[in-house]
Amino acid sequence: MIKNLTVALSLFCAHLFSAQNVYLSKVEKTNDNTDKFLYKKSEAAVGAEYLGEIEVQGFSNDDAAVFSLIYKKAKEIGANTFAFKPFENIDGTPQPLNPANYRIALYYTPKEKEEGKKGKLYVFASSDKDQKININKKDYLLAPRSYLTLDIIAGEVYTISTKKLLGSTIKVQPKTSDENLYFQVSSLKVKSDTSGTGGLNLKSGDIIGLEKSYAEFLSLIYLKNKP
Numbered sequence: 351m352i353k354n355l356t357v358a359l360s361l362f363c364a365h366l367f368s369a370q371n372v373y374l375s376k377v378e379k380t381n382d383n384t385d386k387f388l389y390k391k392s393e394a395a396v397g398a399e400y401l402g403e404i405e406v407q408g409f410s411n412d413d414a415a416v417f418s419l420i421y422k423k424a425k426e427i428g429a430n431t432f433a434f435k436p437f438e439n440i441d442g443t444p445q446p447l448n449p450a451n452y453r454i455a456l457y458y459t460p461k462e463k464e465e466g467k468k469g470k471l472y473v474f475a476s477s478d479k480d481q482k483i484n485i486n487k488k489d490y491l492l493a494p495r496s497y498l499t500l501d502i503i504a505g506e507v508y509t510i511s512t513k514k515l516l517g518s519t520i521k522v523q524p525k526t527s528d529e530n531l532y533f534q535v536s537s538l539k540v541k542s543d544t545s546g547t548g549g550l551n552l553k554s555g556d557i558i559g560l561e562k563s564y565a566e567f568l569s570l571i572y573l574k575n576k577p
Contacts, residue, residue, distance in 0.1 A: 370406065370407065370408035370409065370410040370416060371405075371406070371407040371408055372404065372405075372406050372407075372416060372419040372420055372423060373404070373405060373423065374402060374403070374404055374423050374426065374427070375402075375403050375404065375405040375453070376402045376403040377401070377402040377427055378400055378401055378402050379399075379400075379401055379402075379427075380401065380426075380427045380428050381399065381401060381427065381428030381429070381458040382428055383428050383430060383458060385430040385461075387430060387562070387563050388420075388421050388424050388425075388429065388430060388431070388432060388563045388567075389430065389431050389432075389562065389563060389566050390431065390432060390433065390566040390567070390569065390570060391431035391432060391433045391457055391459055395431070395459050397459065397460055398431060398457040398458070398459040399457060399458045399459070400455065400456075400457055401427045401428065401429050401456045401457060401458055402427050402429075402455075402456050403435060403453055403454065403455050403456060404420055404423050404424065404432075404453065404454045404456060405451075405452075405453050405454075406420070406451065406452050406453075406454070407450075407451050408450060408451075409449055409450040411477040411478055412477075413477055413567075413568060413571070414564065417563075417564050417567045420432075420454065420567070421563070424456050427456060428458055429456035429457060429458060430457075430458055430459060431456075431457045431458070431459040432454045432455065432456055432457065432567075432570075433454070433455045433457070434447060434452065434453075434454060434455075434570055435453040435454060435455040436452075436453070437451075437452075437453065447570070447571060449495070449571055452571070454570075468527070468528050468529055468530055469501060469502045469527040469528065469529070469530070470499045470500065470501060470502060470530045470531075471485075471499065471500045471501075471502055471508060471530075471531045471533075472497055472498075472499050472530060472531065472532045472533065472560075472565055472569065473485070473490075473492070473497060473498050473499075473500075473510065473533050473534070473535065474492075474496075474497040474532075474533070474534040474535070474560070474565070474568050474569075474572060475492035475493060475494055475495065475496050475497065475534075475535060475572075476494065476534070476535065476536040477494060477495050478494055479494055480492065480493055480494065481512070481535045481536075482512070482513045483510060483511065483512055483513060483535055484509075484510070484511040484512075484513050485500065485508060485509070485510050485511075486508060486509055487509075489513070490575075492535065492575065493573070493575075495571070495572045495573065496572055496573045496574070496575055497568065497569060497572050497573075497574060497575065498574070498575040499574070502524050502527050502529075502530075502531065503524075503527065504524055504525060504526050504527045505523065505524075505525070506523070506524075507521055507522070507523045508521065508522050508523070508524075508531075509521050510522070510533060510557060512535055512556055512557060518556050518557045519557075520533075520557050530562070530565075531559075532559065532560040532561075532562065532565035533557055533558065533559055533560060534557075534558045534560055534565075534568070535556060535557055535558075536556055536558060
């Protein structure tokens with residue numbers, strides 16, 4: 351009863367952060383799972399149970415804070431996966447994601463049914479300016495709110511550098527090709543979150559290792575660079 355009351359109140363009480371509202375716009379049902387993660391639902395996933403929707407209104411450069419609000423709202427109804435749900439044009443065609451106003455569909459997906467692409471290196475730019483990076487002696491330019499992906503080869507060393515005089519360089523060596531690696535290049539001072547609920551960790555200067563849930567959220571709202 352208390353949980354149902356909390357969900358009902360969430361439909362009418364928007365959580366305001368800066369100029370951004372994050373609220374549950376629809377609740378179809380709830381799930382009592384205790385999963386701590388919130389991953390992007392893969393298209394190949396079967397058995398996903400639709401729970402409701404979140405709407406984000408207003409733009410913010412603080413993506414970590416926005417995701418924290420989304421995470422809390424999703425966990426109110428027991429969601430562990432999410433997907434972009436586009437608004438529609440008058441003719442019924444889907445609109446592209448607008449970072450100032452978008453919807454996210456929430457699901458509960460059994461762990462054994464969730465399938466994701468693995469064996470990728472993800473590197474995200476910051477939210478406010480171009481980022482020059484070098485990966486294994488190859489230069490890349492990332493526009494704000496964009497990211498690139500590279501295939502991972504098990505055992506190979508990947509050197510990521512920010513190409514600045516006092517910038518950062520890190521080396522990673524994946525043991526297998528069955529995992530994804532997530533990093534963000536940023537000039538901001540970001541406080542680490544070791545709770546495992548969408549925080550940041552592995553901070554090394556201006557190259558930050560990202561927790562999977564938060565990284566998959568960024569891959570939803572950021573643009574992927576063309577190869």
